[in-house]
Amino acid sequence: MKKKKWMITATAALTLTAGIGIASAAVLSGAPAEGITYSNNGDSVTPSTSAVNIDGHLYMPVRALGETTGKYVDWDDFRRSVAMTDKPQLTGKYALKAADLAQGIKMGVGSSLTHLPGDPDNVFYSTADRGPNGQVDVNGKLVRTFPLASYTPSIYKIKIADGEIQILDQFPLHVNGIDPVTGKANITGLPNIKGRDEAPFDTKGEKELSYDPYGLDIEGLAYNAKDDTFWISDEYGPSIVHVKRDGTLIERIVPSGWASQAQSTLVPARETLPAVYNKLRQNRGAEAVGITPDGKYMFMAMQNALRNPNKDMDNSRQVRIIKFDLSTLKPAAEFVYQLEDATQFKDLVQGDIVVxxxxxxxxxxxLIDERDKFSGDKAQLKRIYAINLSDATNILGKYDDEKAAGKTLEQMTVADLKTNDILPASKRTVLDAVEFKFPYEKIEGLSLINGDTLAIVNDNDFGVDSKLTTNGTELWTFKLPYTIK
Structure with missing residues (x-):
């Protein structure tokens, strides 16, 4: 029998902390062990790679061992480390049952999800995004349509019980004054700046609609218990918007140079986002926002790589996570989050993997929600990762300009990151929703309750242009076998 080389992990280096295993690797030779049967908790299992027999001892690749014993296994090439994490248990499925907004347009929540401290475990706050929208072909060109142009983006208080998502309350977003498009306090989901944002059209794509300097494309929602307010991440700016509990817009964090392009006197625009964020890809802006429990720091993540220096970067794996000091609203740090490599999946373009x-x-x-653009049986990547920033490199202001830095962050390969001693955030899987057959494309709401319960919800895009036989909103809950804290 021919001997083969096998990658194994030395158990002497194994340490376990909250479900994570870190191990060093070595290469040894050995013959596959034949006639061996395997079981896990009394159930027969078949590892993806059989063990090998070396001097009377059985050795198995750590991924095969971890997967066989019901663990997620993640390899960090930057730190030369392996993370093994116990898998969660699905504990509930809840569906939104609500009247349609119009013919062919469903009601929806799920563009975000947050649980407030002190609330019952089954009560959350969520949003829908900018409102129903789609695309139509006009003379060979796709244009963005808004069939309900007067739709008001809102915050919803929801409750899950008896298999249903119940809407308890609604807080329409509004200014302390008059929105120039609606003629009243309520804002719209229309774009802000002509020539910069995607042009809005009516249902047939024939008439260009008005731009709204206060319009928001809501994607993330965070709560600050320190002052009892919300912060919303918005794709248009990209921006982060400070909002009272009743939906009143207070202020908006925007990139340098944004404020001169939009007349938004009712909502102060604070240009504390670095100017490089103006190079966003349309509809791939500020996707996620979160606040530390003590109200000291706020984090925002972009959905995709910036087009820095150009749109060739649409297939970059580098996404920026920026950290703000909430006492000054100024950036305190910026980190690299590296998206999964699309080449390990089937028919998936790198630019279609998003946060x-x-x-x-x-x-x-x-916790980071990373997904592909597919749904149903075609879905391959719907994961929730726990990321660690404690040793990640602070890149704030360092790789924004190609001329100054040689390469922008978005231009860098894995080798470039290593050459520049840039450590992205480390990642470990805490939920793979594909394994649980979550049917929808857009898991866009994520919440953690009591440190050991995950809730995910999909954004159904109001059912517009949906290819699914069902296009509703569902919230699923999962129990973790450990506590994240």
Whole structure:
């Protein structure tokens, strides 16, 4: 029998902390062990790779061992480390049952999800995004349509019980004054700046609609217990918007240079986001926001890589996570979050892997929702990762300009990151929703309750242009076999 080389992990280096295993690797030779049967908790299992027999001892690749014993296994090439994490248990499914907004347009929540401290475990706050929208072909060009242009983006208080999502209350977003488009306090979900944002059209794509300087494309929602307010991440700016509990817009954090392009006197625009954030890809802006429990720091993640220096960066794996000091509203740090490599999946373009939400557990621990564009049986990537920023490199202001830095962050390969001693955030899987057959494309709401219960919800895009036979909103809950804290 021919001997083969096998990658194994030395158990002497194994340490376990909250479900994570870190191990060093070595290469040894051995013959596959034949006639061996395997079981886990009394159930027969078949590892993806058989053990090998070396000098009377059985050795198995750590991924095969971890997966066989019901664990997620993640490899960090930057730190040369393995993370093994116990899998959660699905504990509930809840569906939104609500009247349609119009013919062919469903009601929806799920663009975000947050649980407030002190609330019952089954009560959350959520949002829908900018409102029903789609695309139509006009003379060979796709244009963005808004069939309900007067739709008001809102915050919803929801409750899950008896298999249903119940809407308890609604807080329409509004200004302390008159919105120039609606003629009243309520804002719209229309774009802000002509020539910069995607042009809005009527249902048929024939008439260009008005731009709304206060319009928001809501994607993330965070609560600050310190002052009892919300912060919303918005794709248009990209921006982060400060909002009272009743939905009144207070202020808006925007990139440098944004305020001169939009007349928004009722909502102060604070240009504390770095100017490089103006280079966002349309509809791939500020996707996720979260606040530390002590109200000291706020984090925001972009959905995709910036087009820095150009749209060739749409297939970059580098996404920026920025950290703000909430006492000054100024950036305190910026980190690299590296998306999964699309080449390991089937028919998936790198630019279609995105970040969709986050939970800030503490200053160093975040949960990140990363997904692909597929739904149903075609879905391959719907994961929630716990990321650690404690040793990640602070890149604030360092790789924004190609001329100054040689390469922008978005231009860098894995080798470039290593050459520049840039450590992205470390990642470990805490939920793979594909394994649980979550049917929808857009898991866009994520929440953590009591440190050991995950809740995820999908954004159904109001059912517009849906290819699914069902296009509703569902919230699922999962119990973790450990506590994230």
């Amino acid at each position: 969709s939400d986050m939970v800030v557990v503490n200053e160093n621990t975040l």
